[in-house]
Amino acid sequence: MDAQLSLFKKNIKPLPELIRPKNLDDIFGQEHLLKNGSVFRKLVETDSFGSIIFWGPPGTGKTTLANVIANITERKFVQFNAALNGTKEVREILELAEREINFGGKAIILFIDEIHRFNKSQQDLFLKPVEQGQIILIGATTENPSFAVNGALLSRCSVYTLKQLTDQDLYKIIDKIILHYKSVNRQIVIDDDAKKIVVNYANGDARTLINIIEMAISFAKGLIKNCDIVTVDIVKQILSTRKFTYDKNGEEHYNLLSALHKSIRGSDVQAGIYWLARLLESGADPLIIVRRLIVAASEDIGLADPDALVQAIAVKQAIEHLGLPECKINLSQLVIYLATAPKSNSAYIAINNAIKEVHEKNNLPVPLNICNAESNLMKNLGYGKNYKYDHEFKYNYAGQDFLPENIKDSVYYTPGELGFEKEVKRRMDFWKNLKSKTIEEENNG
Numbered sequence: 001m002d003a004q005l006s007l008f009k010k011n012i013k014p015l016p017e018l019i020r021p022k023n024l025d026d027i028f029g030q031e032h033l034l035k036n037g038s039v040f041r042k043l044v045e046t047d048s049f050g051s052i053i054f055w056g057p058p059g060t061g062k063t064t065l066a067n068v069i070a071n072i073t074e075r076k077f078v079q080f081n082a083a084l085n086g087t088k089e090v091r092e093i094l095e096l097a098e099r100e101i102n103f104g105g106k107a108i109i110l111f112i113d114e115i116h117r118f119n120k121s122q123q124d125l126f127l128k129p130v131e132q133g134q135i136i137l138i139g140a141t142t143e144n145p146s147f148a149v150n151g152a153l154l155s156r157c158s159v160y161t162l163k164q165l166t167d168q169d170l171y172k173i174i175d176k177i178i179l180h181y182k183s184v185n186r187q188i189v190i191d192d193d194a195k196k197i198v199v200n201y202a203n204g205d206a207r208t209l210i211n212i213i214e215m216a217i218s219f220a221k222g223l224i225k226n227c228d229i230v231t232v233d234i235v236k237q238i239l240s241t242r243k244f245t246y247d248k249n250g251e252e253h254y255n256l257l258s259a260l261h262k263s264i265r266g267s268d269v270q271a272g273i274y275w276l277a278r279l280l281e282s283g284a285d286p287l288i289i290v291r292r293l294i295v296a297a298s299e300d301i302g303l304a305d306p307d308a309l310v311q312a313i314a315v316k317q318a319i320e321h322l323g324l325p326e327c328k329i330n331l332s333q334l335v336i337y338l339a340t341a342p343k344s345n346s347a348y349i350a351i352n353n354a355i356k357e358v359h360e361k362n363n364l365p366v367p368l369n370i371c372n373a374e375s376n377l378m379k380n381l382g383y384g385k386n387y388k389y390d391h392e393f394k395y396n397y398a399g400q401d402f403l404p405e406n407i408k409d410s411v412y413y414t415p416g417e418l419g420f421e422k423e424v425k426r427r428m429d430f431w432k433n434l435k436s437k438t439i440e441e442e443n444n445g
Helices: 002-010 039-045 062-073 087-102 120-124 127-131 167-183 192-202 206-220 232-239 251-265 269-281 286-304 307-322 327-340 346-361 376-380 421-444
Strands: 052-055 077-081 108-113 135-141 158-161 188-190 228-230
Touching (some): 039 062, 062 077, 077 087, 087 120, 087 127, 167 192, 192 206, 251 286, 269 327, 307 327
16 A cells, blocks of 8 residues: 555656746747846746736747746746636636635736637636736637737737747757756667657647657667667657647648648749648648638639639539548649639739728719619609610620719729730720720710
């Protein structure tokens, strides 16, 4: 029994907890926030900061920084995960915070990991406690706070961006791991090539790096007496069982989609195929990918090559019929087609120009001449008066106005100079010249 208890007393913590920084100087990669003399550092050291949102990629130290702040300011620290806890738990914590204040204590630090997973009503629960100083809220999110945090709460918080860790930062963390084991009389040797593979795989994520190293060290234990050597083979065996990091609802998902879209817009076939491969190998839904490509077909190519949209819709149908893995080929074909197509964003600009005028000029009435006269009263009011049926005229064109009087000369769409839009421009010039000629004849007639 005593032996069993001694095992529990040891309570071996996971490596990320064992090497978690205890002060600001131990945190790697966020010098823009933590360097001596910085505003943020002064606010923390003088305990004069308010509620905060930390925004950054996974594994950049958001949770660590919140813990360090609590240690420095000697405030009670309550950690909360929005993905695991709900409204009931939030209310209980807020009651705890209120009691703490009522008994003369400091406002507690309430750290909410993945705050973007809370809906608006849940986020609204924090408004009053933050406003009244009952809690100092520190939220962590990988999502853009402008969209992930509701405006009322965001206005009460300062947003600080954490940067993705560099390879140099990750190598420093590996050195720190080795020193930690040395402090407990355990010799760890990590092959330089193995370090390089792990750093490359971690891609700026300290949590991923530490977890892989911890697994590798456990695997190497006992292979050589008095020394655990992490080799390239050990690292490769561990990584072969891990999938690429991917969260279909997370920011990285949108970053990859954005990279694919922008590569197509920039007519870079090779980059387009690479980002497509990244999405597919990370487990992205092909239908989500093709929806973005359908958008690109109109937003970035449009009438420069009208077949781009036809191709995109055809690939969507192919995906629905085939599924994975065969539809990867269809997506590859589409990416190549879109990337090499002539580019035009004229349709995108046109609708945005029109929407802007709609908001600026409010609800302009439809000209009476193109309103349907559904009753005698409407006829008497002028509905449909002087309307010309275009098919009764030469070229099936009467040259009449269809826009409200005070915006009748507005131009929303201007054709580009590439691909099919040259033909669109020719057609538009034909109708424009014909209208001018018609107006001239009416004025002279």
